Amino acid sequence: MSETSSINFHYWSLKTDEELKQSSDEKLPNINFHVLKYSDKCLYVWIGDFNNKIENLSCAIKTPYEKDPTGVEIMLANEELNNNTNSLGKDLSIKLSRKLNKQVFVSFNVACDLLEKMIDNTGDGLSLMQLIEKRLFTEIKQHPELF
Structure with missing residues (x-):
C-alpha cells in the first residue's frame, strides 16, 4: 500500500511585511514568493519581480x-547577463537545503539592476537581497509546516 502525497502551495509578497508597509521607501519593488512543497523531502521556491518569469533554476541537496x-x-x-543572479539562486538553495534538511529547488528571478539599486530605508540598512532572505526565513519560522 503506497502513501499518497499531496502538493502544498504557499505564496506571499515582500511588501506584505508589516515593517515594510510602514517604510517610507515607495520605490521598493514588489517581490513575490511561491513555494510548492512536494513532500517532506522536496521543496520548490520561486522568487521573482514583476516579470513573472522562470529564467534560472538551481538545486541543492x-x-x-x-x-x-x-x-x-x-x-x-x-x-x-545573469551570472550574479544565477549564483544568488544557487547560494539560496544551499542555505535553504541546510536549514530545512531536504532537497530544494530555487528559481530566483529578480533583475540584477533591482538588486544593485534598491536599499531598505526601514533603518536596518539592508540590501534588497538581504530583505528577500530575511523575509523568506521569517516565513519559514512562522509557518514551518508549509516548508
Missing part, C-alpha cells in the same frame, strides 16, 4: 560526502 549541501545550476536563461 545534502549528500553523505560533504558537510554542506551540494548546489548546482540546472537552467540558465543567459549565463553572461
Whole structure:
C-alpha cells in the first residue's frame, strides 16, 4: 500500500511585511514568493519581480560526502547577463537545503539592476537581497509546516 502525497502551495509578497508597509521607501519593488512543497523531502521556491518569469533554476541537496549541501545550476536563461543572479539562486538553495534538511529547488528571478539599486530605508540598512532572505526565513519560522 503506497502513501499518497499531496502538493502544498504557499505564496506571499515582500511588501506584505508589516515593517515594510510602514517604510517610507515607495520605490521598493514588489517581490513575490511561491513555494510548492512536494513532500517532506522536496521543496520548490520561486522568487521573482514583476516579470513573472522562470529564467534560472538551481538545486541543492545534502549528500553523505560533504558537510554542506551540494548546489548546482540546472537552467540558465543567459549565463553572461545573469551570472550574479544565477549564483544568488544557487547560494539560496544551499542555505535553504541546510536549514530545512531536504532537497530544494530555487528559481530566483529578480533583475540584477533591482538588486544593485534598491536599499531598505526601514533603518536596518539592508540590501534588497538581504530583505528577500530575511523575509523568506521569517516565513519559514512562522509557518514551518508549509516548508
